[in-house]
Amino acid sequence: MELTQLTALSPIDGRYRKKVEHLDEYFAEYALIKYRVLVEVEYFFFLADQKFFKLPLKARHSLRSMLENFSIDDANQIKLLESVTNHDVKAVEYFLKEQVEKAGVGQLKEWIHFGLTSQDINNTAIPLSWKHAMEHEYLPSLINLQNMIYSLATQWKDIPLLARTHGQAASPTKLGKEFMVFVERIHNQIELFSSIPYAAKFGGATGNFNAHHIAFPKKNWVLLGNKFVEDILGLQRMQFTTQIEHYDSLAAHFDALKRINNILIDLCRDIWTYISMDYFKQQTKKGEVGSSAMPHKVNPIDFENAEGNLGIANSLLEHLSGKLPISRLQRDLTDSTVLRNMGVPMGHISIAIQSLEKGLSKLILNEQAIKADLENNWPVVAEAIQTILRRENYPNPYEALKDLTRGKQKIDKIAIHQFINSLKISPALKKELKAITPSNYTGVNPAY
Incomplete structure (x- = not known):
């Protein structure tokens, strides 16, 4: 069967295709090829700018135009070359040599991919596409x-x-404050995430600029490598590498994503529980059904969908962060196929965030249920009463409130006030204690 939404093996390429298609620009095979072309062309320009050869302005414009207008047809042409070479990066090199010929400077084509190994391209193209996906999406x-x-x-x-x-x-709180808990947690994790560098490898076959140095021993290739990766690509070049990048920073990104996902799972479960307690109703849409058998159902499906997708993402991120930093000696190939799956957890995360936003937009506060729950739980003011009695040096206040409230069937406002009346304290203090209710015993938090 041809690939369609109905025949795709993965739901992110099938059922949820419209929700994740914006990620094609960073994680599809086309995107990987495009970013490889970008790095190769920028390196070619960099060598020209460093006076290794003269590149006519017209040829530069021609190659820049090709880069800016890189298309699916161009990527398909590279895939055809790969069917012959059986090497994806070499196919990019051959494609660009053809482009250099078309630009009228065929004599310069051997400066394409000069001194490089495929991982100099992959370990700059992939972190660059990752960086753009994080920053733009x-x-x-x-x-x-x-x-x-x-x-x-x-x-x-x-x-x-x-x-x-x-x-x-337990001691009452404010609904807004409970949502601020998640605002703060997400904010803190964004700060941590943003501090992690986008690391790259660029140093030849085994990380020592062997080919570069043997060809131009008087050039400071470490300095040039740093300048290209950091100033041109905007990445951070690792100084001591094997054939591949360490992937430690990338693993840190994956671990940070897992923490953020766990926070969002926690949010999903809290709201799911509030809905089950009737604290929230949900907006309905004409024509929709909540159950094939029970007409009354309005299920919290958006929060369930988000939780499920975040869980799948975390399973994949766990493997990515655990596997990628491990490579036999100077390099094995296991990272290559694993890196091609980086977009899969991001697809599930994107679906989850969209589901969460949809679910949050449908929430309708049910204040009546919230107030009823408070009114049915007068024992929660016991903490307040015993604390004030401690302040007044009243003997054994905790124990007295414990005997009154712990495990009892029904403790309501009348029972609490009868207990207060039985205390040998001043009328003013009794009035202070009676003013405490489950609805006003909510503490204090920073302004927001």
Whole structure:
């Protein structure tokens, strides 16, 4: 069968294709080829700029135009060359030599891929495409999600909410503050993620500029390699490498993504639970159904979809971060096929973030249920009462409240106030204690 949304093996290329097609520019085979071409051309220009040869301006413009207009047809031409060479990077080299011929400077074609091994191209092209994907797609989408959560936190900042620790009623909080927990966690992880460098390898067959140095021993190839990778490509060149990059920084990116995904899974599960407690209703759409058998169902499918996709992404990221930094001696080939799967977890993450945004946009606050839950849990003010009694040096206040509230069937406002009336304290202190309710015993947090 031909590849369609119905025949694709992976749902990110089938069912969810429209949600992830924007990632083609960074992770598809076409993208890898395009970024390889970019690095090769920029290196060719760099050598010309360093006076290794003279490149006429017209030829430079011709090659720059080819690069800027690189198309699927160009990539297909390279794939045809690869069918002969059985080597993907060599096919790029041969393609570019043809382009140099077309630009009228065929005598310069051997400066294409000069002194390089394929990993000098792969270990710059891949981190560059990764960098662009993070900066142009992933981080903006994550920040948009964070802003959406912050907007809800601001909207609900004054809504008192019964907290639950160990699944049991606990000291009340504010709904907005609970959303701010996730805003802060995401912010902190973005800061950590942004501090990780985009590392690259560029140094010849085994990392020592052997071919470069033997051809031009008086040139400072370490300095030139640094200048090309850092100033031209905007990456950070590792100084001591084998044939391949260490992948330690890339692994750190994957681990950071896993942490962020875990935070989002935590958010999905919290909101799922709030929906199950009826704290939130969900907007419905005409024509949609929640169950094939139960007409009343409005399931929290967006949060479930997000959680599932984040879990798949984490499984893949775990393998990527664990495998890539390990390579036998100066290089084995296991990294090559693994690196081709970098876009798969990013596809699942993209689907998850879109599902989360959709789910959050459908939430309808059910204040009545939230207030009822608070009113049904008066024992949570016991902490407040015993703390004030401690302040007043009242004997054994914790124990007194424990005997009143722990494990009892029904402790309501009347029972609490009867207990307060039984205390041998001043009328003013009794009034202070009676003013405490589950709805106003919510503490304090920084302004936001």
